[in-house]
Amino acid sequence: MNAISVGKIAYDITIPVDSYPEENSKILLKERMEYSGGPACNVALLLNKWNCETYFSGVIGYDDYGTAIKKELEDENIHTNYLETNYEKKTTTNIILVNKSSTTRTILAVEPEVNHIKKNDYQENFEIIYSDGYEYSATTALLNQNPTSISLLGASLNNGSDEKEILALAKSVKYITFSIDFAEKQTKLKADFNNPQTLLNIYKELKTKFPNANIIVTLKNMGAMYQINNEVKVMPTISVTEVDRTGSGDIFDGALLYSLWKKYDIEKALRVANIAAGLSTTKYGVKNSIPLLSEVINYYEQRFGPLEEVTQTTENPQNSPIDANQNPAPQTVPSEAPAPTEPNQTGQNS
Secondary structure: OEEEEEOOOEEEEEEEEOOOOOOOOOOOOOOOEEEEEOHHHHHHHHHHHOOOEEEEEEEEEOOHHHHHHHHHHHHOOOEEEEEEEEOOOOOOEEEEEEEOOOOOEEEEEEOOOOOOOOOOOOOOOOOEEEEOOOOHHHHHHHHHHOOOOEEEEEEOOOOOOOHHHHHHHHOOOOEEEEEHHHHHHHHOOOOOOOOHHHHHHHHHHHHHHOOOOEEEEEOEOOOEEEEEOOEEEEEOOOEEOOOOOOOHHHHHHHHHHHHHHOOOOHHHHHHHHHHHHHHHOOOOOOHHHOOOHHHHHHHHHHHHOOOOOOOOOOOOOOOEEEOOOOOOOOOOOOOOOOOOOOOOEEOOEO
16 A cells, blocks of 8 residues: 655654643653654554555654654654755644643644645655645645545644635545534534434535535544445444543544555444544553554454454444434434443543
């Protein structure tokens, strides 16, 4: 598989803290994690870890953080042919404070200047294209050059992308994963997880806006909403002991792309993506939380049988259907499978 991930890249510093720091205080900390980050980079890291030949396209600044990012990607054998260095600007830095008690996080994004790709000359053809929407021109060039590729756009509010450009790209890709927050903003509708009809309304409105794309909406700790056989359904998350959900949505996207390339049907692909995202929330940071492919396969096969088995697409009674022809009663989406340990929270797609 030949894959490329295009978008923003940053240097992430993740710091677990016992509680959110009080103003005018000093806290002695003993651990921190430093890795390359950003949605497109995280997707590239997963695809590479899952044995895909992976390229990254984006821009780093001319500083120590940019140098560290390039070295890390090259050490991971991710191709950096299309990683540009802007010698006049600095690299985006994210300082991520993860509250150990509540598992909430606070992200301080230090982005001095906008940094975009200047060259869109791609020599290779790619079977997989991921974009976080930040690099409109580069993504458009890749889509035009690779019309038969599996293309996925991660549409969210948090990566600094231009909203109009995200919506324009959404009309050109084959798959879109909307965060529920972004979906609410675009549809001007509010999701009520106790009222499935509100979720159905959001999904139907997105399909009206983007009729040619396969749409998935990630629902935080409720799972992922999708359509199959003209029915809108929710694939629940897995139950795990969550410590940090930073980047779990990116890991979801990367695992989904891998599964689509493997030609899994959409329900199997989403289950694999949910497992990968859920397992990632059990560790701090993003890069070191990306599960091995073997871990995801083992989790899947212990609960659902052989992953590679060819099956017909059928309705799964463990999923929660939202019938477009009825007004469904409020319901709580059940966990897909019992957790291997006692859970206190549910794995999240964000």
